[in-house]
Amino acid sequence: MTPQIEIASVDKHYGAYHALKDINLTIPRGAFTALVGPSGCGKSTLLRSIAGLESITSGNLRIAGTEMSGVPPRKRDVAMVFQSYALYPHMNVLGNLTYSLRFKGFNKEQARKKADEVAQVIGLTELLERYPRELSGGQRQRVAMGRAIICEPKAFLFDEPLSNLDAALRVHMRMEIRALHDRLGATSVYVTHDQVEAMTMADHVVVMRAGVIEQQGAPLELYDNPANKFVAGFIGSPAMNFLDATVAEDGRSARLEIAGKPVLPLARTLQPGREVTVGLRPEHLRIDTAAPRLQVPVRVVESTGSLTYSTTETEPELMIVEQGRGRYRAGETLPLTIAPEDIHLFDPTSGTAL
Numbered sequence: 001m002t003p004q005i006e007i008a009s010v011d012k013h014y015g016a017y018h019a020l021k022d023i024n025l026t027i028p029r030g031a032f033t034a035l036v037g038p039s040g041c042g043k044s045t046l047l048r049s050i051a052g053l054e055s056i057t058s059g060n061l062r063i064a065g066t067e068m069s070g071v072p073p074r075k076r077d078v079a080m081v082f083q084s085y086a087l088y089p090h091m092n093v094l095g096n097l098t099y100s101l102r103f104k105g106f107n108k109e110q111a112r113k114k115a116d117e118v119a120q121v122i123g124l125t126e127l128l129e130r131y132p133r134e135l136s137g138g139q140r141q142r143v144a145m146g147r148a149i150i151c152e153p154k155a156f157l158f159d160e161p162l163s164n165l166d167a168a169l170r171v172h173m174r175m176e177i178r179a180l181h182d183r184l185g186a187t188s189v190y191v192t193h194d195q196v197e198a199m200t201m202a203d204h205v206v207v208m209r210a211g212v213i214e215q216q217g218a219p220l221e222l223y224d225n226p227a228n229k230f231v232a233g234f235i236g237s238p239a240m241n242f243l244d245a246t247v248a249e250d251g252r253s254a255r256l257e258i259a260g261k262p263v264l265p266l267a268r269t270l271q272p273g274r275e276v277t278v279g280l281r282p283e284h285l286r287i288d289t290a291a292p293r294l295q296v297p298v299r300v301v302e303s304t305g306s307l308t309y310s311t312t313e314t315e316p317e318l319m320i321v322e323q324g325r326g327r328y329r330a331g332e333t334l335p336l337t338i339a340p341e342d343i344h345l346f347d348p349t350s351g352t353a354l
Contacts (some may be wrong), residue, residue, distance in 0.1 A: 001028035003062075004187040005050060010059030012211075013046055019045045021211040023059070027155075027204070029043060032181050032188045034202035036195055037234070038242075042211040044159055050156050050189060051075050059313060063259075064154050064328045079148035080157040085140045087132040087147075094128040099144050104151075118146045122180065138169050145177070151186065151326040156181075162197065163228055166302035174201050196237055199223070202229045207231050232279050238309065240279045244348065247274040254278055254345075257312050262294050267340040276354065279344030282321040285336045287328075292335030303329050310334060 005027040012020035020042050027033045048054040049061065052073035061068045063309050068076055086098050097118060098111040106114065117126045122142050132140055141161060148156055156175070162170045178201045181188050194196055198205045199219040206216040207230075215227040219235075226232035242258040251269045254276060255261050264278065271321040285294075299313040308326030312334070314316040320334060328334055345354040 001138050002029070003027065004029040004031070004064060004131050006060070006062040006191070007046075007050075007305060008060040010046075010048060011057045012042075012054065013057045020049070020056070021231055023213060025206060025216065027187060027189060029187055030185050030206055032178065032190065033191060033204045033206060034190045034198035035206050035208060036192055036198040037214075039193060040210075041208040043137050043193075043208050045211075047080075047157050047159055047189060047191045047206070050155070050291045051080050052061060053080075056171070068340050072259070075228060077151075078156045078157055079151050079153040079155075080159065081161045081265055083160045085132070085144045085164075087140060087143055089132050089288060092129050093135075093143050093146075096132070096143055097128075097150055099125075100147065105191065114150055115146075115189075116127075120148045120178075121149070121183070122146050137165050141165070141173060141208065142176075145180065149180075153189040155189060157304055159193055160193065162192075163194075177201065195235055199235070201288035204237075205235075207234060212285050215245040216229060225353070226279075226344065226352055229279070229346040229353075232353070236281055238319045238321065239346070240281050241285075241316075242279070243278045243316065243318075243321065243345075244277045246278050247272055249273075254343075256294075258296075258316075260295065262330050264293055264338065264343060265340045266345070268345075270345070275348050277346040277348045277351075278337055279346060280318070281342065281344075282319040284342040285318070285320045287322065287335060287339065288337035289335050293339055294334075294338075296334050296336060298328055298330050298332055298334055299327065301326060 003026045007023050007025040010020055022309055035046060037043050042059060049056050094115055097115040101111040105161040110268055119128055119151055122145060124142055127139060162173050165173060167247045205219050205222055209213045209230055222231060223237045245254040247270045248255050248263055249272050251272045253265045254265050296318060297313040299309050299326045300311040302309040302313055303325050308322040310320040347354060
């Protein structure tokens with residue numbers, strides 16, 4: 001696929017603070033890429049560097065094959081959608097949509113025609129005469145997106161655009177953004193701290209921590225094959241359970257460091273006596289009354305109707321997710337099993353997947 005954004009060996013320093021460390025990332029034309037990670041990991045700094053709002057300290061950054069180091073934001077032909085919408089309060093929706101076209105040589109009639117086309121695409125036709133103060137949060141976000149679309153940029157850059165919306169509207173808007181991306185054949189880079197947004201919207205997910213790319217790839221590749229304990233704990237909701245363990249004498253099972261020291265069979269052979277960290281996803285732990293591998297007391301049971309979340313009375317706690325309303329209550333003991341191929345293993349010192 002033709003690369004639209006190429007980032008090679010990029011570093012960013014703020015004085016002594018090293019914000020981005022040897023970032024290498026290629027985003028193909030038409031791809032939807034999500035940058036995800038905890039606060040302060042460098043994802044917004046990377047997005048702003050692509051936009052030209054931050055200058056990189058070293059490395060190369062190309063958009064559509066053209067080197068962008070030193071090129072001002074207005075000449076990069078990218079459009080950014082901010083968390084705060086950044087609409088002009090004294091302009092109506094039409095004015096906000098067409099404002100940038102004035103600097104591109106469009107006359108009033110041409111700008112209006114283009115605004116009507118964009119408004120039709122994203123459902124703003126009935127709102128063109130309203131002012132931002134008269135719009136809901138979702139409508140304001142549509143205007144911000146429309147203002148980006150109308151410029152027909154080489155890439156759309158989204159900086160946590162849904163974080164100000166309520167939960168139900170966030171779900172709706174993320175579907176709208178992805179559908180719009182597909183309709184336009186756009187190249188999109190989307191920053192979020194919400195891994196569910198990243199997993200459901202993106203073709204390619206980049207997980208960052210402390211200015212470093214920990215892992216990148218297709219969403220389900222990161223879920224199934226996390227490179228380290230950090231990625232394993234960040235991708236997936238609820239988060240993966242982690243337990244200290246020691247490889248048993250046969251090398252093909254691990255003894256967990258919780259009450260009773262239960263043994264779990266492994267899908268591979270490791271050195272007997274080796275200390276490991278075992279990762280168990282809550283949705284992979286299953287009720288098994290016939291041949292349970294774990295017997296754990298339940299401390300809290302929470303049901304949403306379609307799913308039941310059980311938290312165990314162990315140290316450390318385990319989270320278990322069941323389909324449906326669950327058969328066990330707080331104070332009872334859960335009989336659990338897990339398939340060997342669903343058990344993740346990590347080095348307890350480096351966190352690297354084994």
